Amino acid sequence: MPGQEAQQIIEDADSSLLDIIDHVLNQGVVLIGDVMLGMANVDLIYLGLSVVLCAADRVKPPKPEE
Amino acid sequence: MKNRTMKTEEIESLRDALEKRADEMVTPRWNPNPEEVQRSVLKLVLTLVEFLRKLLEKQAIRRMENGTLTPEETEAVGLAIMRIEETIHELASRFDLSPEDLNMDLGPLGRLI
Amino acid sequence: MLYLYALLSREPREYPGIGIRGESLCVLPSGNLFAVVSEMTGVPPLQEWSIRGHERTVRRLAESVEAILPARFGSVMPDEHALVKLVESREAELRQALALVEGREQMTLRVYGEGHPARKTAVEEVEALGPGARYLARKMRASEREQVIAELEAVRPELAPFVRAERIQRHSTPPLLASVYHLIERGQSTRYIAALEGGARGDPPVRFTASGPWPPYAFARWEWL
Numbered sequence: 001m002p003g004q005e006a007q008q009i010i011e012d013a014d015s016s017l018l019d020i021i022d023h024v025l026n027q028g029v030v031l032i033g034d035v036m037l038g039m040a041n042v043d044l045i046y047l048g049l050s051v052v053l054c055a056a057d058r059v060k061p062p063k064p065e066e
Numbered sequence: 067m068k069n070r071t072m073k074t075e076e077i078e079s080l081r082d083a084l085e086k087r088a089d090e091m092v093t094p095r096w097n098p099n100p101e102e103v104q105r106s107v108l109k110l111v112l113t114l115v116e117f118l119r120k121l122l123e124k125q126a127i128r129r130m131e132n133g134t135l136t137p138e139e140t141e142a143v144g145l146a147i148m149r150i151e152e153t154i155h156e157l158a159s160r161f162d163l164s165p166e167d168l169n170m171d172l173g174p175l176g177r178l179i
Numbered sequence: 180m181l182y183l184y185a186l187l188s189r190e191p192r193e194y195p196g197i198g199i200r201g202e203s204l205c206v207l208p209s210g211n212l213f214a215v216v217s218e219m220t221g222v223p224p225l226q227e228w229s230i231r232g233h234e235r236t237v238r239r240l241a242e243s244v245e246a247i248l249p250a251r252f253g254s255v256m257p258d259e260h261a262l263v264k265l266v267e268s269r270e271a272e273l274r275q276a277l278a279l280v281e282g283r284e285q286m287t288l289r290v291y292g293e294g295h296p297a298r299k300t301a302v303e304e305v306e307a308l309g310p311g312a313r314y315l316a317r318k319m320r321a322s323e324r325e326q327v328i329a330e331l332e333a334v335r336p337e338l339a340p341f342v343r344a345e346r347i348q349r350h351s352t353p354p355l356l357a358s359v360y361h362l363i364e365r366g367q368s369t370r371y372i373a374a375l376e377g378g379a380r381g382d383p384p385v386r387f388t389a390s391g392p393w394p395p396y397a398f399a400r401w402e403w404l
Contacts, residue, residue: 009225009226019390021230023287027251027397029251031265130315137308141308141311144310144312145310
């Protein structure tokens with residue numbers, strides 16, 4: 001099921017893959033309403049993406065003065 | 067919007083904005099048109115009421131978000147504020163006042179509203 | 180079936196390359212625009228290799244054209260006729276989007292901060308209560324949309340010289356507040372990052388992660404214009 005596959009990919013993803021996922025799954029031209037993924041699954045992916053982008057190790061502390 | 071009381075500077079800012087608005091509405095003494103006077107007064111009053119309505123709205127939303135309004139209270143408060151807004155719109159359009167006319171430039175206070 | 184990778188305003192300077200499965204790409208005239216497509220017997224599965232493949236294909240294409248609207252992953256059409264019809268029906272909006280992204284690329288910012296405390300009451304629950312409650316819910320949504328993201332505003336003066344267009348997606352998962360997509364002139368990404376770092380050093384320091392440049396995915400949603 002697309003939702004579960006996507007969730008797994010997101011959980012395993014490094015930050016550059018997350019950016020790629022965000023761009024190619026949440027954005028880009030949408031000419032037809034129900035593409036393969038289905039709108040509901042894309043929303044799930046979006047939520048998953050938000051949660052993972054938020055994970056502690058991805059939030060960099062402010063850069064020290066150079 | 068954080069839950070806090072208005073600071074002195076913000077109250078000053080509100081007073082300045084109201085004074086400025088009142089000044090703008092002074093009609094020229096050489097030709098006081100009763101209808102224009104009426105319209106100016108109404109504009110000031112409605113601006114104040116709209117300001118208060120927005121404050122009530124923000125407060126209601128905050129309580130709704132915090133879950134401190136019961137369903138009945140939510141519905142009652144929502145209806146009350148909605149009716150105030152309808153009355154404001156009705157009066158405003160009768161005197162040819164647009165939403166922009168009822169908006170105050172509050173300077174630093176602007177972000178609270 | 181046809182798999183859509185991108186829409187162009189002009190034909191690419193070079194051969195468009197290969198797609199997700201190593202298949203040849205084809206540039207299909209569609210009305211006054213061009214669609215970059217490939218033949219596929221089945222929809223590609225949603226997996227890391229296919230997602231990366233789509234991104235790579237689009238990125239290479241973007242290097243050989245001035246204006247590109249990347250397609251979302253997974254856009255398939257039964258045949259050329261269906262695709263051309265769809266593109267022609269949206270041509271005005273698509274041209275507008277292509278004009279905006281001409282000579283430009285995207286930077287992607289994630290904004291981190293305190294934000295606002297999470298809502299304890301779901302909007303849907305509230306709306307079911309009656310017209311008064313729905314009125315408040317409507318106002319709540321409207322005020323959310325208007326709320327500036329303070330952290331973004333803190334760096335806006337530094338970034339403004341570079342930003343030609345902006346799209347924002349707010350998140351409800353603090354500390355991630357929003358994803359901000361900035362359209363900048365091609366070649367300006369290093370200076371953009373330098374400006375961002377300069378602005379983010381203020382007091383209190385703002386937290387961002389920035390990536391790019393990317394092809395303009397966020398500006399290909401013509402309905403967001």
